[in-house]
Amino acid sequence: DVKVTQSSRYLVKRTGEKVFLECVQDMDHENMFWYRQDPGLGLRLIYFSYDVKMKEKGDIPEGYSVSREKKERFSLILESASTNQTSMYLCASSLQRYGYTFGSGTRLTVV
């Protein structure tokens, strides 16, 4: 089974801090995605990557950046965390369009 591992389940950070959310997948998946999930809004795509060092903006990239230096790792960076970035963050990977595998999520609280 493909496994997608997110480094933290719960995270509390202060406003203005730089925050790194890490995601690692253990299969040779080309595509990796970062979503945030908020009540009533569902899953919204922040960034995705279809290859090493490649990245594409999703629907809500403002305030975020990403890094993909190795195929198995996709990092989401909050350059200066703000309270409106308090959310559940989900990483996913896929091989072409054959279905996503999701990580277990990171619930980030910015205070």
Added chain:
Amino acid sequence: KNEVEQSPQNLTAQEGEFITINCSYSVGISALHWLQQHPGGGIVSLFMLSSGKKKHGRLIATINIQEKHSSLHITASHPRDSAVYICAVSPHTGNQFYFGTGTSLTVIP
């Protein structure tokens, strides 16, 4: 604009009831997915389907490609079925999915 619409948004049922969650979409797709998310947990894939019907235990998923509609049914519902159920579609072009906003199901003993 929402490519995927789910209904209802929230659903409360008594244990043993038959449950239906609906999903409509507006784009051409190569497959439709039903996902399940337990409180505080990650998301797991229940079904991927591109035509007809699939069954897994008490869960049944159907799709009508012409009508751009899918349903997820749960027979003999149980409190452990309480979760958010999310419909997602993979369009003909591109590698990303479109997601519905989810249906929050609570099954009361």
